[in-house]
Amino acid sequence: MTAAAELIGVTQRFGSFTAVDAVDLAVPPGKLTTLLGPSGCGKTTTLRMIAGYSAPTSGTIRIDGIDSTRTPPEKRNLGMVFQSYALFPHMTVADNVGYGLKLRKVPAAERRARVMETLELVGLAHLAGRKPKKLSGGQQQRVALARAIAIRPRLLLLDEPLSNLDARLRVQMRTEIRRIQAETELTVILVTHDQDEALEMSDEMVIMNEGRIVQQGAPQQVFPRPADRFVAEFLGYENFLTAADGTPLTIRPEHLRLAEQAPGLPATVADVAFRGVDLLVSLDVVDPSGATVRLLADVRGGTAPAPGSSVTVVTPDDHLVRLPR
Structure with a gap:
């Protein structure tokens, strides 16, 4: 053609x-x-x-x-x-x-x-x-x-x-x-x-x-x-972290899940913004490489976590995108 x-x-x-x-x-x-x-x-x-x-x-x-x-x-x-x-x-x-x-x-x-x-x-x-x-x-x-x-x-x-x-x-x-x-x-x-x-x-x-x-x-x-x-940021991916082997990772806010006790990443709630149908939760997270990064979670339903509280961030493997080093 x-x-x-x-x-x-x-x-x-x-x-x-x-x-x-x-x-x-x-x-x-x-x-x-x-x-x-x-x-x-x-x-x-x-x-x-x-x-x-x-x-x-x-x-x-x-x-x-x-x-x-x-x-x-x-x-x-x-x-x-x-x-x-x-x-x-x-x-x-x-x-x-x-x-x-x-x-x-x-x-x-x-x-x-x-x-x-x-x-x-x-x-x-x-x-x-x-x-x-x-x-x-x-x-x-x-x-x-x-x-x-x-x-x-x-x-x-x-x-x-x-x-x-x-x-x-x-x-x-x-x-x-x-x-x-x-x-x-x-x-x-x-x-x-x-x-x-x-x-x-x-x-x-x-x-x-x-x-x-x-x-x-x-x-x-x-x-x-x-x-x-570059493409990830331009398409609205806001969360970037690093795997234990040094591979850059990204995941969208709507794919992060918060849990009190579950396998995941330890995090501290930095801020919670009410947006009508959802909550935008800012989190300070220790990623798999040991670095502290700021992540955003789009949370719908449930109780809003209080700023300063400790939570666990779950990053589902099927939504983690591996980027070139």
Whole structure:
């Protein structure tokens, strides 16, 4: 199966700074792939090179198996949605969505039909005649998405598209984008720094750090088995300790159990925070290597332990992740 997009040894340098460092990546067709990582990791630069807005210093970019390394953006037939949405304020919703079709000289009747078809897909057909300033943030985001989809792109590229929305709308739009992708079977590449967003939306996650890919795979593969401490921390693992043989270990707060008398690690309760449905218990623990570390336990049900009390921390083997030394 030909990759929808493929990067082969792609590097991007700006002076002495290497933003993307010899990246090899194959994006599967008909799937939603996320580029995930902290600010400055190279994910947006990678997306811009796929889009054609920036040429790689070295390496090859193929789209649908065709070398597109030097192909200008307007000839790649890709849809792109930016953080800012970049809607034309003087145009109606319908005219915004049809703008790319007009540039491509699609006949007016077909253009109107495709605009309405796409607005139906994003649930905004009833707002076709409205101006962007009359729309909510979530509605503007859907218009930008519709404009990108209307041209029937080979790839849909999304650069932090939900970052300007409030928390509730972000969650709603994750579901909407996933639905639209599934219905259209579009190949989507989404850039995000939000691990929850990536875990919820991805068919494939590509985690980047300092211009390199550090782990790639389906969320169900990556989340329980982070490749190293950087990935573990970025995915929300907060507890790190060391085995007796020196192997670094990590375990999530919800997988720690507290007991008064059980085989486990001796600990002292440092703090207890009530969070509504659970308790977040901070513990000073002597780990298997003999070092004292601070661990967090997510406790549901039972009596809250008092700060200063002694407890035993149980670390189930099936939830302990062994990291590279």
